[in-house]
Amino acid sequence: MLQLWRTLRAPPGLFRTVWLFTVIVLFQAFVAGISMETLSSVRAYVVGESLWSKAQADAIYSLSRYAETGEDNYYRRYQSAIAVPLGGRNARLALEQPVPDPKLAFQGLLQGGNHAEDIPGMIWLFRRFSDTSYLAPAIQSWRDTAAVIQKLVDTADSIHRDRQAGRVGPIWLASRRSQIDSISERATPLAVAFSERLGVGSRAIQRLLLIVNLLTAALLILLGT
Template sequence: MDVLLNERSSQRKWKDISISKKIYFLFGGLLSIIFIESVVLYTSIQTLSSVRALVAAEGKWSRAQKSAMNQIHSYMISKDPIHFYAFQKSLEKIKGVQEARKEIESNHPNYEIFYSGLTKIGNHPEDVPGMFYILYNFKNFEPIKKPIEIWATADKNIAELWRVGQNLHEKFLSQNDQEADIQLAQAKLEVLDGRLSSLENDFSESLSLGARNMEGLIFTSVLMSVLLLGSLFSIFVIRFTRELKRNFKKIEVSTSKIGHGDLKERILIDQENELGQIATAINQMV
């Protein structure tokens, strides 16, 4: 009973609201829908842009890794320290990205470390905030979780690459290098190069798949929000126009009867808005 009374009370309040306020309400609702959809669309575009930036970042990481591998190979052949220093420089860039990953996995990440690591390898500073948002907030979401796991595995192989290069450098410095040492280092480098190339491909494919999944999710979210908000707005518009049309029809019919001499005719509009006031005024006139 209380629910029924509350429903009737709500309907009564709606009927008594002035027409101008109802129009403002509908106009405000339309603006709200436009605003919400704009926010959803902007967020969607930013999300996809950030995922694309992550794919580009993988390319920069891959180039740094290939550069390090080429430099250490050149160092084995020439024993020129300049190649070892170039090897170190390339791995320093990757080390910055490794530190960035550790911050993502932390419960209390340091954004400055993340920012420094990602920009050091060549990512545009404006892309970094979006990349951080995606990686940190969706790190447990499978399309993002898997690339991070691949990233962590690649970092372990990079650490091994660093050890191979460092050991080789120490032997060259001590002039205690043997052909067998160089061959062993060569074999390890070939294994690491194969692993890293495979991991790079897995990372790109996994992230691309994640991007496609997110595109589908975003499209569904936008579509559902449009349908939901559009349906609610349509219900209010239909309800308002039907009520307006019904009351104008009452006024038209009653005034026609009054015009033909039926002075007992009364306009029955049980509302306290503009139409109710017009009906009351006409009823008082006759």
């Protein structure tokens, strides 16, 4: 029996080697997992920005049609569309508070059309990377849109009140068209800047994570050797 144990017993150095490579594999898997989660969150922001831009354009168009026709279905379409950028704005404000409110941010991002499973990662990415050179310009573009969105909301409320009260006419319509066109002219370049800066930031993060994974793998191989 003792002879059998001696035969089966592995050399002491083997256990040390096995444990070393187990730690190496686990650490590399951890780094890869963090990288995948970060990339998934970046992708969610890119998708969210696309929804945001489309909703903003839809809101401006629907409001313009409502001002011209007074048809309630256009106003309802405006309300549905404007809810998306308003949800995003609420989420950003919730995360920029001195004490961030993740629950309020979750509701805002959900209102913005983002998938519920993506939102925790989006909140994590904002809280960890919003002040870095990779995402800070995109976040600033996002902030810059707030005044235009609020102007659109105020204009829509005013148009709706006038329509409900019957205070309309050729001069009123010309004035409202001018207001909506002015908002559109301000909103379009801001949306383009937001999209471009987010694209630049997302590509930079992807390159950074690739480099981190390659360096980590090389370091762990060296240590293992």
